[in-house]
Amino acid sequence: MIIKKGDNVVVLKGKDKGKKGKVERVFPDAGKALVAGINVVTKHQKPKQGVKQVGRLTKSMPMNAANLALFCDKCGKHVRVGYKILANGDKTRVCKKCGDII
Numbered sequence: 001m002i003i004k005k006g007d008n009v010v011v012l013k014g015k016d017k018g019k020k021g022k023v024e025r026v027f028p029d030a031g032k033a034l035v036a037g038i039n040v041v042t043k044h045q046k047p048k049q050g051v052k053q054v055g056r057l058t059k060s061m062p063m064n065a066a067n068l069a070l071f072c073d074k075c076g077k078h079v080r081v082g083y084k085i086l087a088n089g090d091k092t093r094v095c096k097k098c099g100d101i102i
């Protein structure tokens, strides 16, 4: 998976298309990512023992990482990602458009 925790991403498909958010968690096995404020579902929590918050709760659900793209601040839009090997041997992701490290 290209997407990592802490990345700024844009939603390419679905009800949140065009929205931006920050990746809070990735699920590499499932190919999913949890993005703050994206793919929000409303849950109606009925009062029951041990539950403090009742009523309408909103929660972000993990979504298919294939429908997300990395956002490049320099380009101001979502971009394709390339890889670059740094002098110290580390592999890093770069914006294919401007060459900046993402």
Ligand SMILES: [Zn+2]
Residues within 6 Å of the ligand: 072, 073, 074, 075, 076, 079, 095, 096, 097, 098, 099, 100
């Ligand atoms: Zn760029």
